[in-house]
Every structure is written in structure tokens, then in C-alpha cells.
Amino acid sequence: MTRRDWPYAGEVRCEHRDHLHADPDADPHAHPLGLHVPHPHVHDERWLRGGRLHHGHGGRYGHERGYGGGHERGYECGYGHGHGRQGWPRRHRHRRHHPRTDRRGPGPELRDKLANVTAPVGPTEAGAPVALLAIPQIGVREVVREATTADVLASGPGHRRDTVLPGQPGTSILMGRQAGYGGPFGHIGDLERGETFTVTTGQGEHEYRVLGVRRAGDPQPAKPTGDAGLLILMTGDGTPYMPRGVLQVDAELLSPAQQSGGRTPGRLAAEEAPMAGQASAWVPLILWGQALLLAAAALAWARVRWGRAHTWLVGFPVLAALALAVSDQAALLLPSLL
Template structure:
């Protein structure tokens, strides 16, 4: 029996890896991303409702202070303080409801592609919903539940409700704008605005950015001092940005896929086809779907 050479194995393995990742990516985007979004939203909703009930829901950029640290010998306990810390990425900050769309979503902190797999996200260099100033919330149009897939249908006067640690806040839509459209008048002192942001154009083929502006019609709440500004916001949190941090796990997963496919080929040649299918396919499928999930992080965060 003739044993295939390494020069035959390598192209075959490469093609199998590409096919597995491509198939996994399609399954991930079409089916599993929706399930992941729904699961995450259920968990986040329960967590945020508990935070509201215990009056510990965030109201600014900084995380709640930790308990005082343990003083060193000869040090006064009152002098031991934790430094100010920015709120962690993915922290629930609000519940966004749009009755005209039947939408109810937990809003997370940080607009990276990774965070926005779980739901709409609050841009960290803006105030929280309900506060004086303009709050920006970004959401995906198609993948991972596509929570903002129909915000372009909103009309002036449609209501938007946001629930935060400062209470319930009511907005009314004032318009939908695309790139090149005139900007609305800036909010005056003591007023609040909300801007919803998503991708414009065909699904998965964005032609720009779409925004929905709404004005706060309930009382504006004070905004705590902010330490994070627009100039210091990472590029990964901008509109249509990608998450470069996905490359590191993706490279490792690619290596694992290479070993899994090579091992499956070895088992097939030594033990038989059925043994290779039974052992190799579940492993390759799991690695392929995980790799596809990381590939999705490399897509623009508004898709």
C-alpha cells in the first residue's frame, strides 16, 4: 500500500482547516450568534435588576469603590484607599426599551466588538443615559441578535426609555440621519440627548453609519466627573472598529485545528475512516466554531 507523502498531506490539511473555519463562521453568524446574544441578555438582565434592587448600579465612568484595604503595621486604616478604577468592559449600565420596535435590551459598558456580541453598548466617553449631555449607545445591525436592525424605521415622536441607577428616563426621537445629513442642534445646558448608532447599508455590507437622535423629555440627572475623554478612547471602540485582541486566541486556535486535522488524518490511515470520524469530527467542529467566534470579533462592531 502506498503511503501518501507529506506534500500531499499539507495541502489537504490546509483545505480542511479553511473549510471548517468557513463553515463554522457561517453557522456562528447565522445561528449561534443569535443564541449567544439571547443567553447573555438573560443573564445580564438578572444581574442588572439585582444591581438596581441593591442600589449599586453604576452612575458614572468609575466602578464602585472596593472595601478598604488591610493597613500595614503602623498605618492608619483610614489612609488605605483604593485608587479610582474605570468601570470594567461589559458591565451592565442600563436597560433600553423602544416600544415601537418591541425592543428591550441591557446596555453594556464599552463599544468593542467583543463586548457588543452580548448586546448594545454605551460609548465610554459620553454620559450615561438620563444625564445632562449626549449619551451614545451603539448596537449591531445583523449579527449577534441584531438589536438595532430596525432603528432606521423610527419616526419623530417615538419614545425611548432608559432605566439606569438614577431612575427611569424618557426620550423622544427627533430624527434619523445618515452620513452627510446635517447635525442636530447641540443640547443646551441642563438638557439631555441620546444617539443610537448602527451600520447603514445592506446586512454585512455596511455603506456607512446610521444614527437616531432623541431628546430627553424627563428631568436630566447630573453627570459625575469623567476621567475618560474622547482623545483617550481606544480606536477599537470607535464606529465600525474591529477587535485586534482576537488575533491572539485565533492564532492558537489555528494551531490546535492544524493538530486536530493532522491527527484525524493519521487515525484514518492507521485505524480506518469510521474511527477517524468518531474521534476527530467532534474535536474539529468544536475548535472550528470557537475559531469562527474569534473571527467574528474581527468584523466591524456595528455589523
């Protein structure tokens, strides 16, 4: 049905059977109750009361109550002239159920790489997505990125580059924040021994079983040998935003181990260690801070020339953006597992 095919008292058009019922003596723009109704400029088939969208209020209801235009035509169209009262189309919204999008699901980049079997299986550039971690017991479904610096962990969990990737023989370490930036690992301490979860990489889906939760001073698990694999999840321990140590969750590999892609050669950078800050954030912090001070001075001068109202109207968004940039860089100087 098009916008011009709105059913008036003298005309009803049905797009399913292409029938046209017209009353030559009726005013085509007249309301059956004598009201003046302008021509609708926006028409949506989903608003029609009747038709194939709502069988319960279309054919049978339209025929019995006078909302249909005949036995067959009334069922198809669900509006118009009937044998009972005169019908007038009632606007009725037809709700569509849209599936909720999981914002924590794999991003387009990782999804395409997994589908095309091009996801990295060894050392790669910092910040590149390498795995998808799914722990349904605590509602975790996060993309894991390469490296464990503060800026990488601001986007989600990170893979420690001096360890193998999940699913490969040996020890693999994933680190995530406890509370900051959404705190993806804020509840890993609630995992119980024997619970299972999965990690998907370019080599497939790998299943792990929790061995236990440990803190500083607790005995460490045995180092894996042969084709055995061990995964360690790390985050801050203690009060949120005030961690007093590192909490670790150990899990053993249950699925068959895949071929190792190696590790990043050389010594791991100091800012990738647990609870380390990012020293490289000092330079942008100073630059953004200077920009904030200059903007504040410019607004103080503009207040004399423009007045208070105009100055705040122009200057507030600028100051807010610069203050946000300064705070973002300052947050990178804090412990990475915060």
C-alpha cells in the same frame, strides 16, 4: 392523593375529605370491565378527571353520569362508584400556563443592581451592564453594557465610554449591531419623529423622544446645554452584513436630568470607534487556528490506525468546536456595527 391511593373498582380515596369507600366483595385490583390493569407507578393528581381542578366534569357531571361516589363525595373526588354506571378514572392532563420568559430582559446581574440601587452611574469596567434599553415600537429590550468594542457588542448594545450615561445632562451614545449576533439595532431606522422610548439606569427610568434619523452628510442636532440631554443610537447603514456607513437616531431627554457621573478620562481606544474591528482578536485567532490544524493532523494519523468510522466519531466534535472558536475570533475582526 398518593401513588398508592389509585381508585380501583373496590376502593376510592379522596384526600380532600379523607373518605374511604370500600366494597368488601370486590377485587381491589379489578377493572370494572374485566381488564387486567397493573398498579400505576406514576400518578399525578392533575390527570384525575374531576375534583377541584375541573368543576365542570367533577361533581355535577360525576353525579349525573355515574363518575361520582355520591352527592358530596362525588363532587369532591370526581371518580369512583356512582349511582349510574361504574366509574373508572380517566387520565386527563391539566395544562398549566407558564408565562413566556423574555430572553432580552435584564440579566440577573443588572436586575439585582437596579433593585439594590448599586448600578453604576459613571465610568466602570468594560462589559459591565449599565442600563436597560426598551423601544417597544421595534421590539427592542436589551441590556446595555459598558464599552463599544466588537466583543462587547457581540453580547448586545454598548455604551460609548467617552460620553455620559443616559439620563444625565449632555450627549450619550449607545451603539449596537445591525445584523450580526441577533442585530439588536437592525430596525432603529424605522423609528419616527415624536415616538418615545425609555432607558433605565441606576438613577431611575428616563424617557426619550425621537428627533429624527440621520445618515452621513445630514445636519447634526444642536449640542445640548445646561440640563438638556441627548441620546444617539448608532448602527450600520445599508445592506445587512455589508454596511456602507453609520445610521444614527437622535432623541432628546424628556424626564428630569440626573446628576452626571462623569466620563472615562483619556482618549477613546481606536477599536471602540464606530465600524472598527478588534485588533486584539488576532492573537487568539492564530492560537485557535493552530489548534485546529494540529487536530486535523492528529485525525489524519488516527484514521490510519482506527479507521474512518472511529476517527470521525471522535474527531468531528473536536473539529467542530475548534472551527467555531476560530470563526468567533475572526468575526471580531470585522466592523463592530456589522
